Amino acid sequence: MWPYSFVTRAEFEKRKDFVDSTLRHLGCELLPASPQRMTMYGKGFHETWTSERPLYRFRGVYIHIGEVLHEKPFLVLELADTLEEAKSNEMEDADPFPYDLPDDEIVLEVKRSLGLEEYPKKMSPDS
DSSP, X not given: OOOOSSSOHHHHHHHHHHHHHHHHHTTOEEEOOOOEEEEEEETTEEXXXXXXXXXXXXXXXXXXXXXXXXXXXXXXXXXXXXXXXXXXXOOEEOOOEETTSOHHHHHHHHHHHHTSSOOOOOOOTTO
């Protein structure tokens, strides 16, 4: 069951579509992928769905668009070193980012996840 009243699953998937187009624009190679069945758990809910998002390859890394469901949904690029890991969903998450960022900020987050831009430096308490 989709747990949010302020955004529909369809609206959220449209943001994933934007990330898909951003990956292609940045030169990621589109690969055929089998749909994966995933279950997300959160505070008092779970949702199972079939992800039909494509798999990409960029600089030897395999990439899939995923999600993290918290107080609001986040987008995340999932990364694997081998095709076998990607196909068996043994992927590491990059830093998640909110689905409702403006387009230019989503592009920046995707670039950061791909290593094309640096993440901002964290300020130490002594600074």
